[in-house]
Amino acid sequence: MTTCGGAAQSQQRKRGGSSLLEFVPSSPDGRLGRQASTRRHALPNGLCAPQRLSRWTIGRRFRALTPRSKRSTPPAFLLRAASSEESIAVMSNGLPGNMAAEVAAAVLRRGHTLVPYSLTGPGVTRADYTLEVPTEGSNRAATSLSVQLVKPAERDARMADILRQYPALICVDYTHPSAVNVNAEFYQRHRLDFVMGTTGGDRERLLQSTRASGVYAVIAPNMAKQIVAFQAMIDILGREFPGCFAGYRLQVSESHQATKADTSGTAKAVVAAMVQRLGVTGVRDERDIERVREPDEQVRRFGVPREHLQGHAFHTYRLVSPDESVAFEFQHNVCGRRVYADGTVDAVEFVHRQRGKQAPTRVYDMMDVLRSGKMQ
Numbered sequence: 299m300t301t302c303g304g305a306a307q308s309q310q311r312k313r314g315g316s317s318l319l320e321f322v323p324s325s326p327d328g329r330l331g332r333q334a335s336t337r338r339h340a341l342p343n344g345l346c347a348p349q350r351l352s353r354w355t356i357g358r359r360f361r362a363l364t365p366r367s368k369r370s371t372p373p374a375f376l377l378r379a380a381s382s383e384e385s386i387a388v389m390s391n392g393l394p395g396n397m398a399a400e401v402a403a404a405v406l407r408r409g410h411t412l413v414p415y416s417l418t419g420p421g422v423t424r425a426d427y428t429l430e431v432p433t434e435g436s437n438r439a440a441t442s443l444s445v446q447l448v449k450p451a452e453r454d455a456r457m458a459d460i461l462r463q464y465p466a467l468i469c470v471d472y473t474h475p476s477a478v479n480v481n482a483e484f485y486q487r488h489r490l491d492f493v494m495g496t497t498g499g500d501r502e503r504l505l506q507s508t509r510a511s512g513v514y515a516v517i518a519p520n521m522a523k524q525i526v527a528f529q530a531m532i533d534i535l536g537r538e539f540p541g542c543f544a545g546y547r548l549q550v551s552e553s554h555q556a557t558k559a560d561t562s563g564t565a566k567a568v569v570a571a572m573v574q575r576l577g578v579t580g581v582r583d584e585r586d587i588e589r590v591r592e593p594d595e596q597v598r599r600f601g602v603p604r605e606h607l608q609g610h611a612f613h614t615y616r617l618v619s620p621d622e623s624v625a626f627e628f629q630h631n632v633c634g635r636r637v638y639a640d641g642t643v644d645a646v647e648f649v650h651r652q653r654g655k656q657a658p659t660r661v662y663d664m665m666d667v668l669r670s671g672k673m674q
């Protein structure tokens with residue numbers, strides 16, 4: 299179950315500032331507000347709000363954690379909090395995996411509610427996962443949250459109970475390529491809107507079954523919105539100025555953690571766009587994309603910080619003119635996984651808005667999220 303950091307945290311709560319005891323009094327002497335604020339700190343389901351959460355977040359989280367049937371009229375300070383922007387209940391599936399953990403942290407950072415259950419893999423033996431939520435600022439202790447891991451064999455039986463607690467939850471999937479279709483069909487069967495970040499699987503079947511099911515979904519193999527925008531830029535460049543790079547030779551190199559066996563899917567997509575849209579030469583297929591996996595070379599040639607050798611995605615695309623007198627170089631260098639998690643939460647918010655207005659289109663990709671212009 300959830301722990302809330304014990305003595306260090308209660309000390310901090312007393313310090314005021316943006317602590318949890320700061321609240322908007324809803325009675326003239328402030329008593330009701332203070333009591334309510336203290337009580338709400340132990341949130342339903344044992345989830346504790348991270349320390350830096352403001353009264354706004356507590357109010358929004360309170361609403362999302364409380365089943366609709368059990369909601370009574372919230373105290374005034376909660377109503378005020380809920381009026382600005384809604385908290386979304388997000389189920390991050392794939393814990394204890396890297397991306398699912400990163401998404402869980404991003405969900406909390408953005409003031410949404412993390413559903414304390416996660417669909418996990420068949421090989422996972424542990425029953426729960428403790429998420430350490432680092433708080434920003436120097437004098438702040440970390441908060442930990444416990445998430446129950448739901449194994450494939452029990453997921454159908456347990457989903458009804460999870461949905462009773464979080465009727466409007468949105469699932470995020472960062473699991474395994476082999477689980478893409480099975481998981482998507484699980485979401486569809488249970489009428490769960492979802493964001494699919496997991497790569498691989500049968501993509502055509504994924505799109506078709508999701509469209510047929512009528513749930514809302516964002517499906518995208520790359521959730522880093524700036525990289526998706528960069529890919530779109532290549533597309534636009536080719537359409538607006540056809541042939542302006544004709545004859546230029548393309549050289550591509552990518553560096554990822556040593557455990558990544560395949561060629562970067564992003565590099566392959568960008569190369570395809572450059573070849574098709576810009577008419578460049580030099581790269582016939584993925585064998586012409588240089589893969590760098592040796593750590594010393596990654597530091598020396600690409601400047602990868604040593605602390606990110608285990609999780610980075612550096613890409614360089616070099617375009618050289620036929621007479622070699624002109625060279626262009628594009629790079630996108632990502633350390634860690636946060637950029638994907640932030641884009642994922644943008645996608646979750648997008649799904650939430652689309653279903654809120656009952657948009658007729660229900661299946662989207664990251665370009666739709668980008669075009670909506672509502673990202674953080």
Ligand SMILES: NC(=O)c1ccc[n+]([C@@H]2O[C@H](COP(=O)([O-])OP(=O)(O)OC[C@H]3O[C@@H](n4cnc5c(N)ncnc54)[C@H](OP(=O)(O)O)[C@@H]3O)[C@@H](O)[C@H]2O)c1
Nearest residue numbers: 395396397417418419421422473474477495497519520521
């Ligand atoms: N869209 C994007 O922007 C983006 C960004 C980064 C990564 N990705 C993709 O996201 C996926 C996950 O990456 P990762 O780095 O987080 O991998 P990871 O660290 O290996 O985590 C995957 C987790 O999913 C679990 N899992 C396996 N089958 C499952 C199932 N049927 N249901 C639920 N969970 C299951 C695994 O458990 P086991 O140990 O039992 O296998 C593991 O804990 C990959 O496909 C990766 O390419 C996409």
